[in-house]
Amino acid sequence: MSSTCTNDSEFVLQTYPxxxxxxxxxVSPLLPNPESDEIGMIFMIPGNPGLPQYYVPFLSLVRQQLxxxxxxxxxxxGCDTISSxxxxxxxxxxxxxxxxxxxxxxxxxxxxxLEKHKYLGLACSTKQxxxxxxxxxxxxxxxxxxxxxxxxxxxxIRLAILLFPTxxxxxxxxxxxxxxxxxxxxxxxxxxxxxxxxxxxxYMPRSVVQSVVNVFMRFxxxxxxxxxxxxxxSPSVVYQCVSLxxxxxxxxxxxxxxxxxxxxxxxxSASLKDSSSREQARIIAYFAQEDHWVGNHTRAELIEVHxxxxxxxFIVSSTDDNCKHAFCVNDSEVMAAHVVxxxxxxFY
Numbered sequence: 001m002s003s004t005c006t007n008d009s010e011f012v013l014q015t016y017p018x019x020x021x022x023x024x025x026x027v028s029p030l031l032p033n034p035e036s037d038e039i040g041m042i043f044m045i046p047g048n049p050g051l052p053q054y055y056v057p058f059l060s061l062v063r064q065q066l067x068x069x070x071x072x073x074x075x076x077x078g079c080d081t082i083s084s085x086x087x088x089x090x091x092x093x094x095x096x097x098x099x100x101x102x103x104x105x106x107x108x109x110x111x112x113x114l115e116k117h118k119y120l121g122l123a124c125s126t127k128q129x130x131x132x133x134x135x136x137x138x139x140x141x142x143x144x145x146x147x148x149x150x151x152x153x154x155x156x157i158r159l160a161i162l163l164f165p166t167x168x169x170x171x172x173x174x175x176x177x178x179x180x181x182x183x184x185x186x187x188x189x190x191x192x193x194x195x196x197x198x199x200x201x202x203y204m205p206r207s208v209v210q211s212v213v214n215v216f217m218r219f220x221x222x223x224x225x226x227x228x229x230x231x232x233x234s235p236s237v238v239y240q241c242v243s244l245x246x247x248x249x250x251x252x253x254x255x256x257x258x259x260x261x262x263x264x265x266x267x268x269s270a271s272l273k274d275s276s277s278r279e280q281a282r283i284i285a286y287f288a289q290e291d292h293w294v295g296n297h298t299r300a301e302l303i304e305v306h307x308x309x310x311x312x313x314f315i316v317s318s319t320d321d322n323c324k325h326a327f328c329v330n331d332s333e334v335m336a337a338h339v340v341x342x343x344x345x346x347f348y
Contacts, residue, residue: 020077020097020105025052025059026113030067039068039347040128040156041119043110045144046328047135047166048248049241050076053227054328055134061336066343069130072113077105078240081230091191091239099136099244099251103143110144114155130343131160135293135325136244138165138285139252142263149268157268159346161339162285164325166293167259168302171249175292180249190246194239197232217329224329266311280311284342288317291325 015023029038042062046055052073063071077097097105110129113119119127133141141160148155170176183189201209213228214220220228231237262268266281287299303314317323321338323331 015080015082019108020101021080021083022077022105022109023052023075023080023082024109025056025071025073026116027059027063027071029070030063032067036068038070038117038127039066040130041070041072041113041117042066042130042132042343043113044071044073044132045106045134045137045140046073046075047137047164048076048244049231049237050079050137050244051081051227051231051237053081053230054224055332056223057221058328058332058336061332062339065336065340069343070117072109074106074109076240076244077101079231079237081227081234081237091194091236094236094239096243097240099140099247102140102244103147106140106144107147111153119155127156128347129155129157131157132163132339133161133165134163134328135166136170136248136252138162139167139248142167142259145263145268146258149262158279158281159343160266160281160283161342162283163327163335163339164288164291164294165285165302166248166252168252168255169295169298170252170293172298173291173293173295176249176295179245183246183249190239190242193242194235197238198235201229201233201235220329260305264306264309264312266309282346283309283312284315285312286315286317286323286338288323288325289319293325 014026015021029036031038044052044055044059046052052059052075055073059071059073063069078095114129119129131141131145133139141162145157145160148157166173171180186192200212204212209229209232210225213225213232217224217228231241264283266283268281285302287294290296291299299316306312307314315338321331321334323334327335
């Protein structure tokens with residue numbers, strides 16, 4: 001397994017030996033001593049682009065305030081910015097990892113992590129799993145939980161947190177409309193974007209690449225700038241991300257029947273074969289006041305349809321915090337405070 005450390009030495013970025021190209025964080029709890037017991041695992045599914053590097057400050061803050069929890073954040077399949085093997089530009093030979101592949105990928109990694117850390121088996125009731133999704137990661141989380149239910153796995157999941165969820169009609173959002181126009185005019189947008197990234201990072205001085213990233217992202221913090229530069233240096237990842245965004249426009253429209261009938265009821269809180277009764281899990285969905293990837297009408301529809309459920313809380317960003325969709329760039333501190341509070345309400 002190849003690995004490299006980020007600026008936060010407690011976080012180790014790894015290329016995971018998996019059938020899908022995968023980058024992840026698997027970070028042990030900040031416990032007082034090695035003999036202390038872990039409470040459970042926080043498993044995060046990022047948005048698109050699906051790189052854990054963007055979430056380092058956020059995850060670090062959550063870990064500091066919840067020292068008994070293991071933190072795992074898994075990239076989207078095909079988003080490996082570490083291995084040079086995935087920096088090719090012959091996209092005609094590259095496998096595209098679809099939304100369905102992503103769900104399968106998250107299930108495989110989650111089960112491997114649970115097995116690795118001994119969270120499966122007869123003693124699993126003493127361990128907990130919290131799922132956090134961001135943007136399209138929320139859609140993937142919903143379908144991951146359906147897969148867990150259908151497989152009747154012995155996993156205790158009492159809380160699902162959806163941050164800026166793009167789970168319905170993403171193509172009707174402001175950014176979605178613009179992206180669909182680009183795709184209609186440039187059907188090979190993913191290839192063009194990958195080749196442009198290759199040209200920029202291969203033939204331009206590093207200082208020029210840094211300047212382009214800083215201007216495009218309005219001079220972001222170092223962790224976000226470095227993550228973006230790592231993605232641009234891996235043209236196949238750019239191709240994968242743009243291709244995935246194109247599929248999102250087509251697939252993420254109306255909520256599927258099994259999502260409506262199963263996910264929102266939260267009956268996956270303890271998927272145990274011998275469980276005679278199942279407690280509803282808590283679902284918290286957090287929206288921005290204005291979100292270029294989530295239309296106001298879509299947000300209103302979701303709240304109207306699902307807010308009557310006793311286990312579901314919808315929260316819209318206040319004028320005080322005013323977190324943006326890409327919270328992992330500039331709003332990590334505010335969002336970490338929210339997430340820690342929600343977790344403490346359920347588990348403490």
